Amino acid sequence: MLNLDESNNSDVETREMICEIGRRMYQKGFVAANDGNISVRTGDNSIWGTPTNVSKGFMNQEMIVKLDLAGRVLAGTRQPSSEIKMHLRVYQENTSIKAVVHAHPPIATSFAIAGIPLDKPILPEAIVLLGNVAVAPYATPGSIEVPEAIAPFCRDYNAVLLANHGALTWGASLIEAYHRMETLEHYASILLYTEKIIKQVNQLNEDQIEKLLKIRDEPR
Secondary structure, eight states: OOOSOOTTOOHHHHHHHHHHHHHHHHHTTSOOTTOOEEEEEEETTEEEEOBTTOOTTSOOGGGOEEEOTTSOEEEOSSOBOTTHHHHHHHHHHOTTOOEEEEEOOHHHHHHHHHTOOBOOOOOHHHHHHTOOBEEEOOOOTTSTHHHHHHGGGTTTOSEEEETTTEEEEEESSHHHHHHHHHHHHHHHHHHHIIIIIIOOOOOOOHHHHHHHHHHHHSOO
């Protein structure tokens, strides 16, 4: 059972939460094989993150690795994902972020491959939960180029598409970061249907968008 109040989670609860979100990502088809990675910040200089070469659908607590913000392993017997570098960069760029999720949801990733941002004002939930989703320049997965590519988006965005790669979302909790990934794929799916299949899109006007932005800025 997920504890939706993550503020006082123990290390055991945090690791179990990571495993549960990994299972949900795998079941939804957001990742295949060993794709994707998840992390949660638990202190000023510590995070728990997923290991390399393990399916997100078959993780257990003992596999999760603790690191500092320089990427040094503090606890755990496995090696962290090579893509943990982009998670660390998000935390370094934006200290309010407490969790990061990376996945390859098929439709959103198709937009990333096409180089098309998700920025059409058509869906209230996407405006409130996501805002505009830009496409970061292509960088070789696992390389130092990836954190450099996403750095400009970490402060003013809630998610970013990774060109020819996948998607990255973050939030004030792991639930929020994961929900943004779900919303991202849902938004991309609706945009695909309306623009490419139905071929008719009624965008929200400026007044309607302004009201939604006020909702987004309200305390939660």
